[in-house]
Amino acid sequence: MAEPILRAVNLSKRFGGLTAVNDVSLELHVGQVHALIGPNGAGKSTLTNLLSGDLKPSAGHIHYAGVDLAGMSAERISHLGLGRSYQKTNIFLAFSVFENCRLAAQSRRQRAWRIFRKASRFEDVNARARAALEAVGLASRRDAIAAALSHGEQRQLEIAMCLATEPQVLLLDEPLAGMGPQESGTIVELIRSLTAAHAIMLIEHDMDAVFAVAHRLTVMVNGEVLASGTPSEVRANEVVQQAYLGEEHGAGDV
Amino acid sequence: MKSKTSVLLLIVLLLFALFPFVGEKFYVQLVAKVMIMAIFAMSLDLLVGYSGLVSLGHAAFFGLAGYVLARLAPQYEAASLWTSLPLALAACAAFALLTGLLVLRTSGVYFIMVTLAFAQMLFFVFHDTPLGGGSDGIYLYAKPELMLGGTSLLNLEDHRVFYWFVLGLVAAVYLLLQRLLDANFGRALIGIKSNEHRMRALGYDTFRYKLGIYMLSGMLAGLAGYLAAMQYGFVNPDILGWHTSGSVLVMVILGGMGTLHGAALGAFVFILLQEVLSNQAWFGPVAKHWQLAMGLFIIAVALFLPRGLAGLSGQRKLREETHG
Ligand SMILES: Nc1ncnc2c1ncn2[C@@H]1O[C@H](COP(=O)(O)OP(=O)(O)OP(=O)(O)O)[C@@H](O)[C@H]1O
Ligand SMILES: [Mg+2]
Numbered sequence: 001m002a003e004p005i006l007r008a009v010n011l012s013k014r015f016g017g018l019t020a021v022n023d024v025s026l027e028l029h030v031g032q033v034h035a036l037i038g039p040n041g042a043g044k045s046t047l048t049n050l051l052s053g054d055l056k057p058s059a060g061h062i063h064y065a066g067v068d069l070a071g072m073s074a075e076r077i078s079h080l081g082l083g084r085s086y087q088k089t090n091i092f093l094a095f096s097v098f099e100n101c102r103l104a105a106q107s108r109r110q111r112a113w114r115i116f117r118k119a120s121r122f123e124d125v126n127a128r129a130r131a132a133l134e135a136v137g138l139a140s141r142r143d144a145i146a147a148a149l150s151h152g153e154q155r156q157l158e159i160a161m162c163l164a165t166e167p168q169v170l171l172l173d174e175p176l177a178g179m180g181p182q183e184s185g186t187i188v189e190l191i192r193s194l195t196a197a198h199a200i201m202l203i204e205h206d207m208d209a210v211f212a213v214a215h216r217l218t219v220m221v222n223g224e225v226l227a228s229g230t231p232s233e234v235r236a237n238e239v240v241q242q243a244y245l246g247e248e249h250g251a252g253d254v
Numbered sequence: 255m256k257s258k259t260s261v262l263l264l265i266v267l268l269l270f271a272l273f274p275f276v277g278e279k280f281y282v283q284l285v286a287k288v289m290i291m292a293i294f295a296m297s298l299d300l301l302v303g304y305s306g307l308v309s310l311g312h313a314a315f316f317g318l319a320g321y322v323l324a325r326l327a328p329q330y331e332a333a334s335l336w337t338s339l340p341l342a343l344a345a346c347a348a349f350a351l352l353t354g355l356l357v358l359r360t361s362g363v364y365f366i367m368v369t370l371a372f373a374q375m376l377f378f379v380f381h382d383t384p385l386g387g388g389s390d391g392i393y394l395y396a397k398p399e400l401m402l403g404g405t406s407l408l409n410l411e412d413h414r415v416f417y418w419f420v421l422g423l424v425a426a427v428y429l430l431l432q433r434l435l436d437a438n439f440g441r442a443l444i445g446i447k448s449n450e451h452r453m454r455a456l457g458y459d460t461f462r463y464k465l466g467i468y469m470l471s472g473m474l475a476g477l478a479g480y481l482a483a484m485q486y487g488f489v490n491p492d493i494l495g496w497h498t499s500g501s502v503l504v505m506v507i508l509g510g511m512g513t514l515h516g517a518a519l520g521a522f523v524f525i526l527l528q529e530v531l532s533n534q535a536w537f538g539p540v541a542k543h544w545q546l547a548m549g550l551f552i553i554a555v556a557l558f559l560p561r562g563l564a565g566l567s568g569q570r571k572l573r574e575e576t577h578g
Contacts, residue, residue, distance in 0.1 A: 052455065078457035090455075092448045103445050106438055107457040116433045119441045165456055 004029050005199045006051070006082070006169055011060035013046050020046040022223040023060075028169060028199040033191060035210045035231075036203045038220035044203045045087050047220070048171050051201075052084040053077040064169070078107070083167025087174045087203070089154045093147040097138060097157055100146055101129035104164035132164035137186040152179040159187065169199045176206050188212060211235075219243075270421055274414040283485070286417045288525045289424045290481045292518035295505040296431060297474035302503070303512030304435065305467050306447040307358075310366045310499050311373030312475055314353075315346045317494030319476030320483035321380055324392040332396035335410075339398070339480055346476030349376075350469040358464045373499055381491040391490025398484060410484070420481055424518070427474060431514055443467055508555055510562025519563050527551060 004027035013021040021043045028034050036044050049055040051062060053074035062069040069077055092100050105128035106119065120126070133139045136156040141149065146157060155178050162170060172191070176184045184206070191200060191213050204210050210217070211231055218228040219240050227237045234240055270289075274282045294316055301307040319342035326341060327333035357368045380386030397416070400407040410416045434440050446453050446460045453460050483489045492498065501524065509520020531537065531544035540547075559565050 054451075054455065073459075074454045075457050075459050078455060084455060086452075086455075090449065090452050092445060092452065094448055095445075099441075103441060103453075104456050106441065107453075109438075115437055115439055116430075117438075118433075118436055119438045122438070161452075161456065 002029060005065055007063040008047075008051060009061045009063070011047065011050055011062065012058045013043075013050055013055060014058045019223050021050060021057075024220070024223075024225055026201075026218055026225075026228070028201055030168070030199045031196055032215040033195055033200045033202050033213045034216045034218065035214035036201060036218050036220060037205070037207075037210060038226070041222075042220040043223040044220055045173055046223075048084060048173050048201070048203065051171055052082060078165060078167075081168040082171070083162040083165045083169070084171040085158045085162040085173055085175055087177065089151075089158050091146050091154060091157055091161065093145075095146055096142070097133065097144050097146055097149065098129060098142040100157055101132050101160050101164045102126065104161040105129045105132070107165055128166065129164050132160040135163055135190055136160040137183065152183050155179050156183060156187070159190075167198070169201070170194065171201045171203075173203045174205065175202070176204060176209055184209065267421075267425055271418065274417050279413050282413050282417050284525070284529060286413070286420045286485060287482075288522050289417075289420045290478050290485065291502070291505065291521040291525055292424055293427050293481070294475055294478035294502050295509065295517040295521040296427060296514050297471045297478065298502050299506045299509075299511060299514060299517035300431070300467055300471040300474070302506050303510075303517070304440070304443050304447060305464060307361075307464070307468070308366055308503070309369040310496065310503065311369030311371070312471075312502055313494050313496070313498035314369075314373035314376045315349065315472040315475035316479035316482070316498060316502075317380065317489070317491070318349055318376060319343065319346055319479035320489040320493055321386060321392070323398065323480050323483050324387075324394055324489045325385070327394055327396075327398070330395045332399040335398040335400045339477075342480045343473045343476050346472045347469050350472030351465070354465045354468040354472075358461060358468060370496060370499070373494060373496065377491055377494045377496075380494060386491065389491055391488050393488045394483060395487070397487075416485065423477065423481070427477070428514055428518070435514075439463070439466070504552060508552060508562055510559075510564030513562075513564045516562050516564025523563060524548075 006028040008024060008026045011021055011024045012019065024043075024047060026034070026036075026047075036047070038044055046055065050057045051069070053069065053072055053076070057070050060070065064077075064080060064082065067080065069080075092103065095103070102119070102125060105125045106122070108128075109122060109125055130139070130142075133142055136159050138153060138156045138160055141153060146154065149157065155175065159172065159175050162172070175187055179187065188209050191202065194200065195213070202210065202214065214231050216229065217231050217234040219226040219234060221243055226243060227234050227240045229237075270285070273285060277285070294312075297315075298309065298312045301309050301312075322342040322345045323333065323338050326338045353369075353372045357365060357372065360368050381389060386392070397410045400410065408415050408419060410419060435443070442453070442458055442463055446458065446463055450460050479493065482493065505520035505524045506517045507520070508524060509518065510516030527548060528544065531547045532541050534541045537544075555562065
């Protein structure tokens with residue numbers, strides 16, 4: 001197989017006495033969706049935070065296209081082409097939907113010599129923001145204030161903001177949580193359409209969605225990797241059956 | 255809506271420009287002082303209102319620029335405005351850069367404490383070392399001159415010319431800041447104030463933005479301090495003190511944080527009220543206790559106008575929309 005674009009090696013994160021992520025290794029490839037599943041508190045979000053630079057690892061390395069990310073700031077990692085969405089919606093509540101995405105798109109265009117040009121007049125930025133909103137199915141709500149959106153719509157916006165930065169690697173932390181079936185369908189389709197050109201890590205409790213899009217599957221429990229492989233391998237794994245899949249599959253857990 | 259505000263702005267500008275033709279010298283000077291403080295208040299609003307950084311040491315820049323002017327001026331002659339103003343602003347930028355690298359790593363109440371601490375250090379420097387001339391300060395016998403090829407462009411000693419000079423600067427600062435805040439830089443700043451964590455995840459080097467605005471804010475406070483020193487004809491450590499920092503913070507809060515015109519309005523009301531309340535002719539012995547009345551006024555605004563004086567118009571609009 002081709003070189004992975006992102007490779008986490010023996011990553012650990014300790015919060016005081018608690019080891020939230022324990023010696024986890026994982027690879028992401030362009031053209032593949034790597035699903036990360038596991039019960040609540042397994043350390044999935046913490047792992048995402050390590051990869052995105054929101055948290056510094058206690059141990060281990062992250063190689064991204066030849067660069068070691070460990071200890072790098074979140075903003076630099078973002079500029080290298082790694083984007084993420086948050087499980088707990090993390091948007092600019094007071095701004096319009098469009099401005100949320102516009103700000104995300106603007107981060108790719110930093111021209112110091114244009115300090116007096118109206119922000120709304122950068123057409124390339126506007127276009128990218130619009131495209132991101134269309135992709136997640138939120139174009140009709142562009143002028144609404146983010147705080148006034150329904151929970152599901154805020155989840156859509158969360159993903160649109162990640163898209164607007166045009167990342168190569170997408171880390172999606174429970175993108176479908178809180179969405180209705182129609183929005184979920186849109187996002188699953190979106191993930192499918194992005195797969196060819198991106199490397200995607202998908203954290204999700206909705207097993208139908210996971211098995212619909214995942215090329216590889218990693219199961220985490222208590223901060224550790226319980227199993228990793230193709231979906232059918234993992235599905236057949238007895239330990240996983242007992243520990244996780246058996247009880248959770250189809251339960252619609254949030 | 256947009257053109258309505260620019261028309262309003264133009265009318266205000268015109269009224270201010272005409273004032274020296276009708277106002278007595280005392281009042282022309284008073285309004286010039288108000289306008290200088292408006293620059294000072296707008297500069298602080300960049301931090302408090304637009305960046306969420308509550309500084310209690312903003313007088314450091316105000317005073318520093320004044321002292322730079324005083325030190326650069328020849329004993330009994332005028333300094334050159336061409337050199338002394340850029341140098342004063344450069345000193346403020348350098349001070350902002352040095353202190354900003356430290357204070358901007360803190361936030362909330364710690365930011366308040368550290369900005370205050372740096373201002374107090376500067377106060378000590380100019381109060382207690384030969385640099386500053388002690389608690390009496392330094393006199394400026396002549397205002398800096400704006401010379402071009404041997405002729406003076408503006409006779410700034412004339413109180414009217416000085417007034418118009420200041421008016422031009424306030425207008426320029428206001429318009430430039432308005433543009434800046436509506437451009438990418440300003441949008442990013444407001445994003446950082448709203449949710450810094452998400453801005454970083456989106457790829458913004460938020461520290462650089464904060465350092466940038468901190469330096470700009472410091473330089474504009476320096477511009478105000480330079481003009482104030484020019485107007486009063488002396489500098490003393492009071493202009494660096496925490497009283498001055500507190501007053502300008504009150505102006506910003508009074509006027510309404512996060513609106514440039516609010517900060518300017520706050521400066522206007524604060525200075526005029528101070529002038530009126532401490533007027534012995536009107537209030538007799540009570541005038542000595544003007545701070546008490548000022549305090550009551552501030553409390554009233556805080557209680558009834560949480561968005562400051564600038565919120566008055568906004569609130570009325572909101573009510574019309576919901577009830578009309
Ligand atoms: N900042 C933090 N400080 C201390 N403990 C934390 C912190 N973040 C997470 N934890 C703990 O680390 C463990 C893993 O949490 P994490 O959020 O990564 O789990 P998760 O797999 O994403 O769970 P969920 O499915 O509920 O989202 C939990 O026990 C959590 O309480
Ligand atoms: Mg999680």
